[in-house]
Amino acid sequence: MTDKLDDRRNMSQSYLADRAKFVRLETLRLTRIAGAGHYSSTFSCAELLAVLYYAHLRIDPANPQWPDRDRFVLSKGHAAIGLYPVLADLGFYPPSKLDDFTRLGSAFGDHPDMKKIPGIDFSSGSLGHGLSVALGMALAGRVAKRDYRVYCMLGDGELNEGQVWEAAMAAGHYKLQGLVGIVDRNQLSIDGPTEKVMSVEPLEDRFRAFGWEVHRIDGHDLAAVMETFSGLKPAGEGKPQMIIADTIKGKGVKYMELSLDWHVGNLVGADYDDAWSEIEAGLQPRVEENA
Amino acid sequence: MMGAVDNIGQDQSTLFRGNETELRLKDEKSVRGTPAKSMPAFILGEELADLAESDPRIVVATADLANSSRTRDFANRHPDRFIDFGIAERNMITAAAGMASCGLVPYVATFASFAGILAAEAIKTDCAYPRMKVRVLGHHSGISMGFYGTSHHSTEDIGMMRTIADLTIVCAADANQLRAILRASVDHPGAMYIRLGRGRDAEVYSEVPSDFALGKASTLREGTDLTIIATGSQVHASLAAADRLAGEGITVRVIDMHTIKPLDVDVIRTAARETKAILTVEEHNIIGGLGSAVAEVLVEEARIPFRRHGVMDEFSLIGPPAALYAHYRLDADGVTAVARELLDVRS
Numbered sequence: 001m002t003d004k005l006d007d008r009r010n011m012s013q014s015y016l017a018d019r020a021k022f023v024r025l026e027t028l029r030l031t032r033i034a035g036a037g038h039y040s041s042t043f044s045c046a047e048l049l050a051v052l053y054y055a056h057l058r059i060d061p062a063n064p065q066w067p068d069r070d071r072f073v074l075s076k077g078h079a080a081i082g083l084y085p086v087l088a089d090l091g092f093y094p095p096s097k098l099d100d101f102t103r104l105g106s107a108f109g110d111h112p113d114m115k116k117i118p119g120i121d122f123s124s125g126s127l128g129h130g131l132s133v134a135l136g137m138a139l140a141g142r143v144a145k146r147d148y149r150v151y152c153m154l155g156d157g158e159l160n161e162g163q164v165w166e167a168a169m170a171a172g173h174y175k176l177q178g179l180v181g182i183v184d185r186n187q188l189s190i191d192g193p194t195e196k197v198m199s200v201e202p203l204e205d206r207f208r209a210f211g212w213e214v215h216r217i218d219g220h221d222l223a224a225v226m227e228t229f230s231g232l233k234p235a236g237e238g239k240p241q242m243i244i245a246d247t248i249k250g251k252g253v254k255y256m257e258l259s260l261d262w263h264v265g266n267l268v269g270a271d272y273d274d275a276w277s278e279i280e281a282g283l284q285p286r287v288e289e290n291a
Numbered sequence: 292m293m294g295a296v297d298n299i300g301q302d303q304s305t306l307f308r309g310n311e312t313e314l315r316l317k318d319e320k321s322v323r324g325t326p327a328k329s330m331p332a333f334i335l336g337e338e339l340a341d342l343a344e345s346d347p348r349i350v351v352a353t354a355d356l357a358n359s360s361r362t363r364d365f366a367n368r369h370p371d372r373f374i375d376f377g378i379a380e381r382n383m384i385t386a387a388a389g390m391a392s393c394g395l396v397p398y399v400a401t402f403a404s405f406a407g408i409l410a411a412e413a414i415k416t417d418c419a420y421p422r423m424k425v426r427v428l429g430h431h432s433g434i435s436m437g438f439y440g441t442s443h444h445s446t447e448d449i450g451m452m453r454t455i456a457d458l459t460i461v462c463a464a465d466a467n468q469l470r471a472i473l474r475a476s477v478d479h480p481g482a483m484y485i486r487l488g489r490g491r492d493a494e495v496y497s498e499v500p501s502d503f504a505l506g507k508a509s510t511l512r513e514g515t516d517l518t519i520i521a522t523g524s525q526v527h528a529s530l531a532a533a534d535r536l537a538g539e540g541i542t543v544r545v546i547d548m549h550t551i552k553p554l555d556v557d558v559i560r561t562a563a564r565e566t567k568a569i570l571t572v573e574e575h576n577i578i579g580g581l582g583s584a585v586a587e588v589l590v591e592e593a594r595i596p597f598r599r600h601g602v603m604d605e606f607s608l609i610g611p612p613a614a615l616y617a618h619y620r621l622d623a624d625g626v627t628a629v630a631r632e633l634l635d636v637r638s
Binding site: 071073114115121122123125129132135136137139140141143144163166167169170173174 | 371374376377379381385387393412413421
């Protein structure tokens with residue numbers, strides 16, 4: 001796919017479900033190459049990544065530096081293993097490049113690097129910086145009178161970092177409607193449940209108090225994710241927009257879901273095969289899960 | 292979008308021209324009896340505003356210090372390209388990196404103690420590593436803030452910044468050199484840390500030096516008995532010390548090492564060959580700063596009497612700046628005395 005991707009493409013829900021599945025399967029495959037990787041926090045945002053990249057972002061894989069493109073900052077940089085295959089799939093670079101993942105001198109490490117990888121709009125890794133980067137990009141758009149939007153995906157744990165709230169405050173102050181935050185609210189940081197380690201709720205109230213328009217959705221419900229993204233207001237003066245996506249860490253592999261053991265790991269043998277077949281089967285509708 | 296752009300300007304106009312601000316400034320003036328224009332030497336905002344006339348990429352930001360840094364002069368002329376981030380230095384510097392990634396050239400100014408230390412990770416991770424053209428301006432560096440205290444003294448920033456790869460580090464000796472530095476910085480690749488004094492710096496250069504080049508030290512005075520390598524505010528004190536020593540028949544070479552990184556290694560090697568001793572002088576801890584940088588060259592290149600002079604690895608006292616400079620022997624008398632000690636010459 002090398003044609004310019006237009007804004008608000010009309011992708012079917014089943015196609016996007018397939019792409020989310022692709023993100024999870026590639027995460028399994030690449031982690032096996034590297035010997036370690038962040039499964040569970042990548043699985044939690046698979047649907048969000050799929051909708052953003054395949055249905056929503058205004059980007060051009062043939063021209064990664066296109067000045068009018070939408071920007072995406074993966075502030076939770078440890079989910080890069082899920083983003084790399086998407087960029088390859090869209091044509092930013094050949095998929096075979098990913099076979100070097102984490103090898104000596106590879107462009108592809110555990111966190112995304114804008115100097116080495118076409119399609120990465122900003123490097124990340126140290127948590128808490130991403131929203132500031134995105135804020136700067138949105139301010140630059142205003143100064144240069146460009147109408148692109150800037151999306152920033154945050155982990156819920158990184159909301160503990162004070163710099164996130166410095167950025168949230170500034171975005172509200174400058175009424176940056178072109179700035180869209182997405183919190184992958186997967187409930188767990190490394191040491192345990194976020195509400196036990198360092199609580200971040202009430203998230204909606206907090207962002208609203210900082211001057212944001214807030215949407216709260218089920219981040220695995222493709223229809224809801226698609227509808228929320230397509231309903232975003234265009235860049236301009238108003239309020240920055242925050243999507244709090246409730247997700248499940250490790251979503252797609254039952255023994256990983258809400259488990260503290262799979263933040264980083266390496267699957268071998270039957271565990272790997274089980275994970276593969278579970279993901280292949282696809283996410284079951286929420287109703288059945290609860291039955 | 293036009294409305295949005297205009298709004299930045301409106302916000303700033305309100306901030307800068309609001310009644311409250313004016314009243315407060317007026318009050319301070321009447322209480323202290325000081326002239327309104329208390330920092331005539333600080334040309335930061337004015338020079339950047341001039342540069343921005345012909346370069347639409349230039350934006351300027353501060354963290355609630357538009358007055359202290361005189362970036363207010365920029366805000367008044369280019370309100371749509373000035374952003375006040377409030378008291379949030381890390382956010383400012385990281386956001387500047389975001390702006391740079393979109394093609395702008397941001398100059399972000401705050402006290403050196405916050406720019407170079409509080410926000411050090413933002414400089415490393417978001418500016419230097421991805422080679423963003425962010426210019427971090429650390430003003431009121433060293434001990435120039437006097438009685439404001441340890442939190443406001445910055446005698447570590449050069450050391451912190453030196454260990455960051457791909458970061459250019461420059462120290463301005465006076466306002467005229469600062470103009471040259473700013474002009475040279477616009478198209479310089481990668482990120483820069485520019486260290487400034489308090490804006491009341493004594494004049495070293497009577498006009499904007501036409502031969503200024505980043506990375507190429509300026510030899511201001513020739514001599515063979517001693518070389519003083521100084522940076523920033525200490526260039527002036529070192530020149531004065533050289534004058535005094537000349538009266539005693541000691542000839543001193545004075546080098547303004549304005550660029551700390553990349554360091555002009557050749558000028559140090561030559562001085563080690565042609566003069567009898569080397570003294571570094573800086574308004575900074577002797578650990579990690581100019582002295583360390585020169586020592587690293589000398590220990591590899593030459594055997595020569597050498598001494599680092601600066602703040603001797605201690606948190607500096609509070610007090611009026613002039614008293615502090617005297618205490619730490621960072622004024623002309625002090626530098627002269629240290630030079631004599633190095634040369635083992637009695638006064």
